[in-house]
Structure formats: structure tokens, C-alpha cells
Amino acid sequence: MHKQESILIVEDDYDIARIMSDHLRKEGYDTTWASTGKEGFEDFKVGEYSLVIVDLMLPEMDGFSLCEKIRLESEVPLLIVSARLEEENKVRGLGLGADDYLTKPFGLAELSARIRSHLRRYRRYMIQDEEEIQRFSRGLAIDYVKRVVYLNGAPLMLTAKEIDVLFLLARNPFQTFTKVDIYEHIWQQEDSEGNNTVTVHIKSLRDKLKDQTRASKFIQTVWGEGYRFIGDQLS
Known part of the structure; x- marks a missing residue:
């Protein structure tokens, strides 16, 4: 070994x-x-x-x-x-x-x-x-090993929690996560006021990804349920 x-x-x-x-x-x-x-x-x-x-x-x-x-x-x-x-x-x-x-x-x-x-x-x-970086259309690339996210070739300045949230969603594409699911999984605490915490992090992520709520490219809001990742992975 x-x-x-x-x-x-x-x-x-x-x-x-x-x-x-x-x-x-x-x-x-x-x-x-x-x-x-x-x-x-x-x-x-x-x-x-x-x-x-x-x-x-x-x-x-x-x-x-x-x-x-x-x-x-x-x-x-x-x-x-x-x-x-x-x-x-x-x-x-x-x-x-x-x-x-x-x-x-x-x-x-x-x-x-x-x-x-x-x-x-x-x-x-x-x-x-x-050996691989996961790549998506619209210029998004995710390196899970180095924990680096790129948009159009430039590394994004994401916080550790923003990276954790994005990784959770991207690793489970088209699976809807409630705010409670995300908060308890990422912050490892029972949800009390966690809903607002998740909302703030999702908004910040979208801003950095240049992802508009009404025309989502990566993170989509499932109204009344939560969020899911809809990025189109390149083969």
C-alpha cells in the first residue's frame, strides 16, 4: 500500500x-x-x-x-x-x-x-x-478535487459555504432540495432561522454565476419547494 x-x-x-x-x-x-x-x-x-x-x-x-x-x-x-x-x-x-x-x-x-x-x-x-473537470454550457466548470469553480475560464471568488452549496446541487442535478435540506446538510444544524441563511447564499451564488432568477442557467428555483441544479453538462 x-x-x-x-x-x-x-x-x-x-x-x-x-x-x-x-x-x-x-x-x-x-x-x-x-x-x-x-x-x-x-x-x-x-x-x-x-x-x-x-x-x-x-x-x-x-x-x-x-x-x-x-x-x-x-x-x-x-x-x-x-x-x-x-x-x-x-x-x-x-x-x-x-x-x-x-x-x-x-x-x-x-x-x-x-x-x-x-x-x-x-x-x-x-x-x-x-483527470476531469466537470464542464457545463454557458462557461461553467467545476473542479471538485481542487474546490475551484470557473466561469468563462476565470476562477470565481466563492466562500467555503457557497462552494459547498453549489457542489451539493451540482452533484445531484435536477434533484430538488428544500431550504431546510440544504441548511441541515451544509451547516449540520437543525433548521431554526436557516431558511434566510440559505436564501442569502443562493442569491450570492447566483450573482457570482451571473445567473438570473427568471432565466436560470444553473440554479433554478422550484417555487414552493426549493432549488435544483439545471446546468447542461458538456460531454
């Missing part, structure tokens, strides 16, 4: 988390442990992980919600580990973007094999992704 890969373990059972973490460290991985769904998402937002292991039954935020939030902004492999055997849970978890589902109890050798398989695919994806 040329570069030590980092794995985030989100598991509320201390003994299980310790066994997985100790085993994966012996395998050469760096591991971070979070005991709640909310803590796991906070760790994910500030760290760089090659794979995330998620239990379903978590306090504060369940594993389903955590997988959904992570998948909105990253293609990192998601491996669900759960004692819940029901097929509907597997279907729901995979439908939310998880890559695999491992039922407890499981062997550590199988865990390692699954992780190696997903990491091989993710490495190939990352090599391709880093």
Missing part, C-alpha cells in the same frame, strides 16, 4: 468497533471511530476517507440517513454492517447508495476481502475523476 488509506467506522458498539479497528490497523489502514451517526457525518465532512463502514442502528442519526447524506456529496464506498437480517433493510440501504451489506456476525477475513474489493474499484474511479 503506497499511501495509507483511511477508513471511517461508524459503530455504537464499542467492542465491535474496537475489534474492527484493531484488525484493519494490522492490515495497514488508518481508522477513525465514531459512535453516533451525527458524529460520523461530522468526521466525514472534515476528513478524507477511502471507505466508510456504517452500522444501521445508531443514536442521533441512523445508518440509513448517514448513508444518504454521505452519498449526496461523495462516491466513497459505503459498507453497511448490521445485525438486521430483513431483506427490506438490505434493499433500502443499497437503494440509498451503499455499495455492500454485511450481516453480523461476520468474519474479519471476509470484512477485509470486501474492503479490498471496494477500494480497488474506488482507486480506479478516483484516478479518472482527478
